[in-house]
Amino acid sequence: MTLIEKILANHANLTSVKPGDIVDIDIDVRLARDFGGANVVKNLQDNGLRLADPKKTFFTFDCNPTGSDQKYAANQQLCRQYAREERVGVYDINSGIGTHLAIDKGMATPGSTVVSTDSHANILGAIGAFGQGMGDRDIAAAWARGAVWFKVPESAKIELTGRRPSNISAKDIVLNLLHHFGANSLLGLSVELVGKVADQLTLDERVTISSMATEMGAIAIFFSPSDKVIEYTKERCSRPVSPVFADEDAEYKLIEKIDVSEFYQAIALPGKPHDVVPVTEVQGTKIDSVFIGSCTNGRMEDMRTVARILNGKKVAPGIVLKIVPSTDEIWNACMEEGLIKIFKESGALLGNAGCAGCASGQIGQNGPGEKTVSTGNRNFEGKQGKGEVYLSSPAVAAASAVAGHITTPEALPADPSVFKPSSELKYQIKVREEKEEEKPMVLEGKVWLVDEDNIDTDMIFHNRYLAITDISQMGQYTFDNLKGWEDYASKSEHGDIVITGKNFGAGSSRQQAVDCFKSLGNLCILAKSFGAIYERNAINAGFPILTYNDLSELDLENRDTIRIDLQKGRITNLRNNKNLMIHPFSEVQMKIYQKGDLLAISR
Incomplete structure (x- = not known):
């Protein structure tokens, strides 16, 4: 049998397997990352499944160890909570890449089986172990059963011959192989790299090469574990280590020899990992x-x-x-x-x-x-x-x-190349046509009574959306972090007016907290007072905001229609025709409002 056939047979409790057989294999190490881990948990909980063996089950938070993305942070915390309840091991944000941890922490050993939500779990081929990336449902099943079905693949044996040039790294080797085989010549095959050159590769070099099996379409790139690799894993694992090797008479779909002395320092051009050329070409x-x-x-x-x-x-x-x-x-x-x-x-x-x-x-x-x-x-x-x-x-x-x-x-040059300004302007100055269009001095709209003080900009427009620069996309996130008003964007209608309390817009300087209301087509915001930066942002954006002392005389109810005279500072409740005076626009606010925004005045 080939190396993968032996590993699969051992874990299926069979004396032998052959390509095409579908076997149920025990999984020694069962991993889920922060990317996908939450869905694994959801699949288990939705189907009422418990873990087969928590001691063999681990979360690895390697995709976003900074927790800088709110969705990742939420998924990580969900996984932590599940892990506490089910006594699952967690390699948290201070640990590193899960597949590397499987090797370095002694979870995986030569001849073992590993599954992960990481498509590069076949990196375990570096130590002669079977690793596979799988989807959330697959991993959930492995966690619950301790085993998964797998179709025994055909194998290829590639012998690296010749003398390896001194400037050729492991990455150069795998990029040259990728250029030779392309993205699909080895599709679905289990590849064994053999020969003196392969045997002399260090563990770190084997990791580099095995990690790119996925880009070749291969199931895995296996190395027969060397004495140093075996010793490395023994030092890190308390269990017996039983390496597996291919038989001399194993059958392969493909056998090929490749001379590494002809390899070059390589680089893959943008867009395709297999579009590899010598570095000298670029x-x-x-x-x-x-x-x-x-x-x-x-x-x-x-x-x-x-x-x-x-x-x-x-x-x-x-x-x-x-x-x-x-x-x-x-x-x-x-x-x-x-x-x-x-x-x-x-x-x-x-x-x-x-x-x-x-x-x-x-x-x-x-x-x-x-x-x-x-x-x-x-x-x-x-x-x-x-x-x-x-x-x-x-x-x-x-x-x-x-x-x-x-x-x-x-x-390396004596002096680095530097960026130089282009001889031609890349960005043409655009002058907008000035349209003499009078802005309305009187606004009418239905009100939303948001009766709270100190609504900050994170409540108005959360920082997880700050990368959005298109105003048309901002409205959908308005108030989605304000308790009780998370659905405001879906309920708000074009032409609505918001009335709120003191210190509206406290907090950061983000312009999006103003522009999100413009995006929704809201006409105006009334508040007892505004955060200083928010007030400037709104005025400079030409978005009407006004302050009031007390509106109780208007007997306002949610969704009443009101009329506001921006110049006179008069507000009227059209339901009962009650009115009172509020603070009108200042001279500078009126000027900016009529022009459209501060930049229009600056042109």
């Missing part, structure tokens, strides 16, 4: 940022490589360098060895251990038009942000950060 391409980390290249050897290149050097002017070790153990080792000092002195931003930008949950994201060199495993459009992502080795990434353009360590 050398000199100006970049904006560099990301070093991910499950592919966040190991200790990667960090040391980067430190050697950065030591005594500075990141090129205008370049952003982000470095994220894969686990907290590696982060601490970087600190003990002085690498953190080197990173910081070079000008790099260092992040908590975790997946970082690769998982869209932490530092590493880029913006539209931004060119990034990344050591991640994927560069699909939108995967790491809105810009263009090149995939490279840590050495090329670090060298490019210093150079300011794509390059290799051997071709």
